[in-house]
Amino acid sequence: SQKIEQNSEALNIQEGKTATLTCNYTNYSPAYLQWYRQDPGRGPVFLLLIRENEKEKRKERLKVTFDTTLKQSLFHITASQPADSATYLCAPTSGGFKTIFGAGTRLFVKA
Amino acid sequence: DGGITQSPKYLFRKEGQNVTLSCEQNLNHDAMYWYRQDPGQGLRLIYYSQIVNDFQKGDIAEGYSVSREKKESFPLTVTSAQKNPTAFYLCASSIAGNTIYFGEGSWLTVV
Numbered sequence: 001s002q003k004i005e006q007n008s009e010a011l012n013i014q015e016g017k018t019a020t021l022t023c024n025y026t027n028y029s030p031a032y033l034q035w036y037r038q039d040p041g042r043g044p045v046f047l048l049l050i051r052e053n054e055k056e057k058r059k060e061r062l063k064v065t066f067d068t069t070l071k072q073s074l075f076h077i078t079a080s081q082p083a084d085s086a087t088y089l090c091a092p093t094s095g096g097f098k099t100i101f102g103a104g105t106r107l108f109v110k111a
Numbered sequence: 112d113g114g115i116t117q118s119p120k121y122l123f124r125k126e127g128q129n130v131t132l133s134c135e136q137n138l139n140h141d142a143m144y145w146y147r148q149d150p151g152q153g154l155r156l157i158y159y160s161q162i163v164n165d166f167q168k169g170d171i172a173e174g175y176s177v178s179r180e181k182k183e184s185f186p187l188t189v190t191s192a193q194k195n196p197t198a199f200y201l202c203a204s205s206i207a208g209n210t211i212y213f214g215e216g217s218w219l220t221v222v
Contacts (some may be wrong), residue, residue: 034210034211036211041199041216042215042216043115043201043203043213043214043215044154044201044211045213046210046211046212049210089153091211097167097207098159098167098169099144099156100156101146101153101154102153
């Protein structure tokens, strides 16, 4: 069955450093992969989408890579700020309507 | 403003009682979804609908029912058959399974 793995342990980093979050998937070949941010008690908010033929995508301080050979995506936040503290979810998507999310990685950025 | 409205924000259910969570969207999206999130856990797909009058079971549909009589509305009923319904419920919508837009969620507690 399809499986999505994200770092289950929280990631603690110092303000100004780069945070790197990992998303691994098995047993399917997504056409694209999405990253979302979720704050406590709120609905997730879309951040970035990267397609299978794209190696890297950037948006302001965010960068996403997508390696279909390794079946992995890396999500980077550069010059991290305390306001970046949240849970980040990945969603490798095969196309079609059914979208499954990883369990998410909790990020804490200390001032 | 366009978006997804879920109501109520907080709901209490007695044993053996059915309850219905409302979800309305004015984004003109064809697809709508219901996810369940338990504390500290990821999102699990309950049901999704691609078009009006059609819906499919997700990974944890047992004990839940939905309807899709209008494009804008996708209510979720938590039936008495759902033995552990206490959770955070998220409604979402998308265009053809692409970027998913979430509501603010509804908290359901069994009393």
